[in-house]
Amino acid sequence: MSTLKLDGVVAGYGQGDILRGVSLEVEAGSVMCVIGPNGAGKSTILRAVSGLLRPRAGSIAVDGQPIASLKPREVLSRGIVHVPQERSLFPQMTVWENVLLGAHVLGDRARARRRIEEVAERFPILRERRNAHAGSLSGGEQKTVELARALMLDPKLIMLDEPSMGLDPKARQRVFTTIRGLNETGLTVLLVEQNARAGLEIADEGAVMDGGVVKLRARGRELLDDPRVGALYLGAPITPREAAPEPTR
Ligand SMILES: Nc1ncnc2c1ncn2[C@@H]1O[C@H](COP(=O)(O)OP(=O)(O)OP(=O)(O)O)[C@@H](O)[C@H]1O
Ligand SMILES: [Mg+2]
Structure with missing residues (x-):
């Protein structure tokens, strides 16, 4: 059974829609990595799941139970935690x-x-x-x-918004190792990462968000090897000896 399922989620701040029909499934026990350009709506997905933002349409369910109308505190009590993109400790x-x-x-x-x-x-x-x-x-x-x-x-599901942001390579590696270790103890992980290569490497599945929708979804490894993803989001062809074709638009 899937732990988390979003179906046709439309949500935004004030008038505009940022999520324009997001469908995404995170299987119990897996790591899902969401990548995509700035402003694509990645953090907004996590805010919608954690109850900070109420979808205008669509559904969000955990183990088949709808959660889209719950308050943040109620979402927490369902075993879903959110580590936001910005620093959140009390200094x-x-x-x-x-x-x-x-x-x-x-x-x-x-x-x-x-x-x-x-x-x-x-x-x-x-x-x-x-x-x-x-x-x-x-x-x-x-x-x-x-x-x-x-x-x-x-928790049973942890949502991590760009946990490696601003870290040096060693600290970054430690964060990814920690995430993988947590997953090995049975925790389901929904990871948002700008550091797409490292994120997809530890992920079972990956999704590419763009313009408020999920554009591509595949096994993490397959996305890493997908030349469209390589050219658009990873900065360079994945296989050094083999140039990626021009991105098709
Ligand atoms: N509190 C808010 N009020 C109004 N608009 C917002 C708010 N937060 C985000 N937005 C807008 O929603 C859009 C999507 O933002 P979101 O933070 O989900 O993007 P993102 O994919 O996480 O980007 P990044 O990679 O920069 O973190 C952006 O255009 C942003 O300006
Ligand atoms: Mg973000």
């Missing part, structure tokens, strides 16, 4: 306090304290930098803390 609070906030909606402090110990097993930085202000951490460290915070509710 003046400590690392530990920030992560504890991830379980705030539970309203159960004892449970949150037990859970953070489990999460800290996977992310040693939580103990190492426990009392540091989140704002004093490097970009890569902050992203790790954001991921840890998202895991506090033990």
